[in-house]
Structure formats: structure tokens, C-alpha cells
Amino acid sequence: MGLLAGKKGIILGVANDHSLAWYCAKALHEQGAELAFTYQGETLERRVRPLADSVNSKFVQQCDLGNDEEIKNVFEKLGKEWDRLDFVIHAVAFANKAELEGHYVDTTREGFRLALDVSAYTLTAVAKYAVPMMNHGDGGSIVTLTYYGAEKVVPNYNVMGVAKAALEASVRYLAADLGEQKIRVNAISAGPVRTLAAMGISGFRDMLKHVADRAPLKRNVQADEVGKSALFLCSDLSSGVTGEVLHVDCGYSIMGM
Numbered sequence: 576m577g578l579l580a581g582k583k584g585i586i587l588g589v590a591n592d593h594s595l596a597w598y599c600a601k602a603l604h605e606q607g608a609e610l611a612f613t614y615q616g617e618t619l620e621r622r623v624r625p626l627a628d629s630v631n632s633k634f635v636q637q638c639d640l641g642n643d644e645e646i647k648n649v650f651e652k653l654g655k656e657w658d659r660l661d662f663v664i665h666a667v668a669f670a671n672k673a674e675l676e677g678h679y680v681d682t683t684r685e686g687f688r689l690a691l692d693v694s695a696y697t698l699t700a701v702a703k704y705a706v707p708m709m710n711h712g713d714g715g716s717i718v719t720l721t722y723y724g725a726e727k728v729v730p731n732y733n734v735m736g737v738a739k740a741a742l743e744a745s746v747r748y749l750a751a752d753l754g755e756q757k758i759r760v761n762a763i764s765a766g767p768v769r770t771l772a773a774m775g776i777s778g779f780r781d782m783l784k785h786v787a788d789r790a791p792l793k794r795n796v797q798a799d800e801v802g803k804s805a806l807f808l809c810s811d812l813s814s815g816v817t818g819e820v821l822h823v824d825c826g827y828s829i830m831g832m
């Protein structure tokens with residue numbers, strides 16, 4: 576029997592088969608979880624539906640997480656299909672490409688608002704609607720994806736670093752709020768992985784080389800290693816862990832020089 580047999584979870588943020596959300600989905604499915612998916616817009620629907628089919632998912636819905644009505648609708652629909660929710664994977668971030676190059680000091684007010692809204696606030700918005708379905712007594716797990724640029728300055732990451740810092744603080748506040756309901760909230764701070772979102776960051780290839788040269792494991796993290804960590808955080812193996820930022824980065828973040 577799998578670690579997640581009988582458990583149900585929703586995956587937010589699959590764009591294609593390179594997405595970290597998809598690697599999380601595969602790891603969770605392999606351990607017996609039943610999955611629901613959301614996608615952002617028709618173009619991504621064409622990629623997400625076949626992936627969802629391949630893990631026998633029956634629930635695949637459009638959801639722009641920048642829109643509260645759409646989030647509400649998704650969880651209302653999910654509540655009609657499922658009588659419980661055990662985990663949520665939030666793997667969503669967005670900033671205008673122009674904000675992900677050059678200097679942070681040039682960040683626009685609108686670019687700041689958009690990056691913080693989509694990349695940080697959406698976790699809180701999703702938690703609000705997901706929690707009633709997680710109140711079945713067995714507890715639940717909410718997992719988000721963050722990056723080292725929240726802690727230290729990473730060239731070109733700019734406003735996304737500020738958004739990830741807000742996201743990590745949100746993880747701690749949500750963990751404190753939801754602990755009594757046995758709902759755990761954690762983040763995975765993943766090392767750089769070649770995905771659609773990552774390729775929007777100026778100089779991303781240099782980042783991969785820099786990390787592989789300096790990380791204790793002398794390589795970059797693989798997407799399936801992020802998936803396995805999501806499995807740990809969604810399963811009972813991590814029952815005592817909440818409010819945590821788990822670095823899955825081949826050790827890069829421990830290095831001083």
C-alpha cells in the first residue's frame with residue numbers, strides 16, 4: 576500500500592511535463608494519492624489534460640489564481656466531487672519578464688503588485704478555500720515552492736525574491752493559524768531547475784552552472800527530487816513538521832564562500 580493510499584490532493588501550477596508541480600504530482604500519484612489539477616488558460620489546458628489523464632485524474636479545471644471568484648469556484652466544484660481534501664501543492668509564480676533582469680531598484684509599482692499578488696498572496700487565498708475541505712479530522716498538508724532568492728540577493732531575481740520572502744513568511748503565519756486544525760504548511764526551497772518559469776529569468780543558464788560548481792553535492796537538483804520532497808511533506812512521514820522551509824538544493828544554501 577502506498578504512503579498516500581486513500582488521500583486526495585489538488586495540484587496548482589502544472590504548465591507542462593517539465594513543471595515542478597508535475598514532478599510533485601507524479602511522486603504523489605505513485606504513492607496512491609487521487610489528484611485534481613488546475614491550469615491557467617486554454618493554451619495550458621492542452622498540455623495539462625493529457626498529463627492529468629495519465630495519472631487517472633477526473634478533475635481538471637481552469638483557474639486563474641489572481642481571481643478570487645475562480646479560486647472559490649474550483650473549491651466549490653471540488654467539494655461536490657470529493658468529501659475530503661488531504662493536501663494542496665501550490666507551485667505558482669509570476670512576474671513580468673522586464674522585472675526579472677537588470678536592477679531591483681527599477682521595479683515598477685504595478686510589477687511589484689502583480690508579482691506579490693500571484694506569487695505570494697495566492698497561497699493565502701487558496702488556503703482560505705481549501706481549509707474547510709481539510710477539516711475532516713485527519714489533518715492536511717499545504718506545500719508551496721520557494722527559492723533561495725527570498726533569503727539572499729540573486730542577480731536578476733529581483734522582485735520575485737521579495738515575493739518569495741513574503742511567501743515564506745506567509746507559510747509561517749498560515750502554519751500558526753492552521754496548526755490547531757492539524758493542517759501543516761511548509762515550503763520547498765528548490766534549487767534551479769529548467770522550467771518554463773525559470774527560463775524567464777535573465778541569466779538562468781549561468782545560475783545552473785554557478786550552483787553546480789559550488790553546491791556540496793556538485794550538481795543541480797533534479798525535478799524528481801523536488802517531487803520526492805513534496806511526497807515527504809504531504810505524507811505522515813513529516814507529521815511533526817510545519818512552518819518550515821525545506822531546502823532541496825544539493826546543499827547550495829549552506830555555503831558561505
Ligand SMILES: NC(=O)c1ccc[n+]([C@@H]2O[C@H](COP(=O)([O-])OP(=O)(O)OC[C@H]3O[C@@H](n4cnc5c(N)ncnc54)[C@H](O)[C@@H]3O)[C@@H](O)[C@H]2O)c1
Nearest residue numbers: 588589590594595639640667668720722767768770771772
Ligand atoms: N524552476 C526553478 O528553478 C524553481 C526553483 C525554485 C522555486 N521554483 C518555483 O516553483 C514553482 C513552479 O514553477 P516551475 O519552475 O515549475 O515553472 P512552471 O512555468 O512550470 O510553473 C509555473 C506555473 O505558475 C502558473 N501561474 C502563473 N501565474 C498564474 C496565475 N495567475 N494563476 C494560475 N497559475 C499561474 C503557470 O500557469 C505555471 O503552471 C514557482 O513558484 C517557482 O517560483 C522554481
